[in-house]
Amino acid sequence: MPDASLIPALADALDVSLDRLYGREKYTLEDLMTAIPAYLQALPNEERISGILNVSLIADIQSSFRISKKQLKGEFASILNTKETGFTIASLREELPFWAIFREPEEGWGAVLKPEERYREVFSVLADQKVMNTLFSLFHLPNGFSFDESYAGEQFGLDDAEETLNKLQKLRTVSFRDVFIDGKATRIWFYHQQIGLIALFALLNEQIYHQNSFAWNQNDRTSPLLRQICEDEK
Helix, strand or coil: CCCHHHHHHHHHHHCCCHHHHCCCCCCCHHHHHHHHHHHHHHCCHHHHHHHHHHHHHHHHHHCCCCCCHHHHHHHCCEEEEEECCEEEEEECCCCCCEEEEEECCCCCHHHCCCCCHHHHHHHHHHCCHHHHHHHHHHCCCCCCCEECHHHHHHHCCCCCHHHHHHHHHCCCCEEEEEEEECCEEEEEEEECCCHHHHHHHHHHHHHHHHCCCCEEEEECCCCCCCCCCCHHHC
16 A cells, blocks of 8 residues: 555556546546646657557557557558448558548538639639649649749649749749849749648548558448438438
8 A cells, every 4th residue: 555645657657547547448638638638738749649649549559459559650551440420541651641531411411512723713724734743743842932023933844834833833833923023023823732732632542542452341330331312201
């Protein structure tokens, strides 16, 4: 029966919480909202994204599948976990680790992912080879990078820089500002990192190259991801 003052030291030495030390297995959302931020704040800044990834991995998979520390470090290349309420898709590859959560609406995916014309416009712009080449060149640059059309022509191999950059404007990846230098108007372009667009390509990268390679899949669904609505149900 150790003295009460030794209990925190004992928990620290065993690397467990006081609740676990006393065998309390009840966890509440309030406990987690305190514990998880405290865990992340204690990590060096450069390790916090990895910490969030590991927390997500444990929350989604370890509840139904025991995963080891070795696997946490990237033995699995791809993870797809499909449930009744939605799905998660992840990559644990060292070069591009990510974790995405998609919660299905009550009315199904079709109620939200409608065939809007805006989708067609985005993919039409991306179908232009010069736009794609320029976009992937921009991915190498820091957010807010500024350049003029002569730089775009030389560095991105564009003979029609203005036309291509105007198309990229539709993706909100670049914007411009006209400035006057020595009385002469010059158009300066600015690169904007569009996080959604980067995420789109990361998901495509996973789908094309890694989804069937060293992948762990789990499907707990009993209803289809996409539902067809019959005429008499409309």
